[in-house]
Amino acid sequence: MSVPAFIDLTETDQIAELQQYLKSRDIKVVEEGELFNDVKQLIISTAEIWKDTDGKDIEGVVNSILSLLFVIPIAQGSELVDLLCEQLFVGAENGKAPVSLNLLHNLFHGYPSKTAFLYKVYCTWLKVAKISRSIHLVPTNLKELTSWLESWDVGEEGKQNVLRLLYEAQMTCGRNKDASPTMVALLQSYTEDNASKAREDAIRCITKALADPNTYLFNELLTLKPITFLEGELLHDLLNIFVSGNIKEYDEFYKANKDFVESIGLSHASNTRKMRLLSLVDTLGSAREITFRDIETRLDIPEAEVEAFIIDAIQSKLVRGRIDHVNSKVIVSQSCQRTFGRAQWEELATRLGQWRDNINQVFSRLLSLSHM
Known part of the structure; x- marks a missing residue:
């Protein structure tokens, strides 16, 4: 320029x-x-x-x-x-x-x-x-910034300093969506040898992610070295619940550790909302519909609040579907995966195999028709 x-x-x-x-x-x-x-x-x-x-x-x-x-x-x-x-x-x-x-x-x-x-x-x-x-x-493009940092030859500490400053600026400016990958990039810059030095960053990363009303998937955080160093601590236990636990597990954790949850600035009401939404995803699994009654009983939601909860779930984009008021149920077209591990890869491989077989069958039929 x-x-x-x-x-x-x-x-x-x-x-x-x-x-x-x-x-x-x-x-x-x-x-x-x-x-x-x-x-x-x-x-x-x-x-x-x-x-x-x-x-x-x-x-x-x-x-x-x-x-x-x-x-x-x-x-x-x-x-x-x-x-x-x-x-x-x-x-x-x-x-x-x-x-x-x-x-x-x-x-x-x-x-x-x-x-x-x-x-x-x-x-x-x-x-x-x-x-x-x-x-x-x-x-603030991270790819461009990484290239600059390499050119400036500032070393790992210099890189971490810039990413930390960028994260703080993004959070202050209300750009939580941009701040999340910045913090992940910061924590990824640490190795097993120096991950313990990033303790405060790791704690801040977890608490900000859990507090963000638009962040629902946390599995990637568990792979970051500085966060693995927190294993055995209450915050790490809480993160695990948000990664793969359900609303009942969260309620039990909160009852046992209410002071801790409040001390790190998290809202129990916001946590409960988020865990109910995540528990709904697990409850659905591969199902294509669920009744209001099932939602009420499985997620411990008052009957009068079920419809508002469903609308919240759809607006969060964790679930795609429509409400069938006549039959008091939700018709689901798609729901997200909270984690993507070996089981999910195997399921994806099975579906792709089925898709390939179906395509081959269609192709064979078209080929036979062309020879008639």
Whole structure:
């Protein structure tokens, strides 16, 4: 992406104008007479204008500094970029987050994407996006981000830091659906040797997933090394219930561990709703219909609430079907699989075999007809 040209002046004239502007604001500016040092002093002095200057004026000044910064060889740019990032983050904290966000966009796209110090720029961009609740303005595609991280050569800890910052920004901005794969990517970056270091991330991953009203399938979480390190703890037991347990198991767990469930910020009412929906999926199995009476008794739902529960199940997309009011039952066209293990693969293989046989039979009949 090209960055706009901010000022049509020589570097020397541009520096002189910026110095004069800062002096007119009674801001001390050290004049060095050399491009790198002059730009460094401009960045240091510009920190003063964030306090009581209009955002558009700040943006104009810093964009002018950026155009100078891009002239300096990349090999010398790291120190200056670090200084500027710190300034933009402080500015965001002091109420100028939209301005900082725009400037970070220009700074990031002003260099080739493989430039190592863009790691610092991107981290700052995520922090500012969290403050301004504007993560949608930052490129967050995980495939693209992984490519950048490899180019920046930041190692596993650097990668984990970025993914953690991205996850926090996405959660703050209400983008739970995007945050989930980010957290999974973060936990996948740990090995058995260092998985214990991700304990807090693993706990947060589980609690956020269980609390999310639109997340129902949790089997993938059990495969993540940091989560396996929690085995034997109450949270891991609770996760297992959501993966493959039923409403009765959850009720028993809650009665025995009510304080624990409340201490990790989970709502018993929300948990109960989710476990009833998941238990319905198990109750259906491969069945193509179920009566209101069966739902009421098997899931312990009051008769007056059964129809609303069915509508909730259909809206959640765990079940596809329609309500047969005349016969008080649900006609099911499809229901999801809570887990997909060996048994499910074998069932899929059987169905594909049946489909292949049926196709072969049709083909044979068509072939025989063509020879008549």
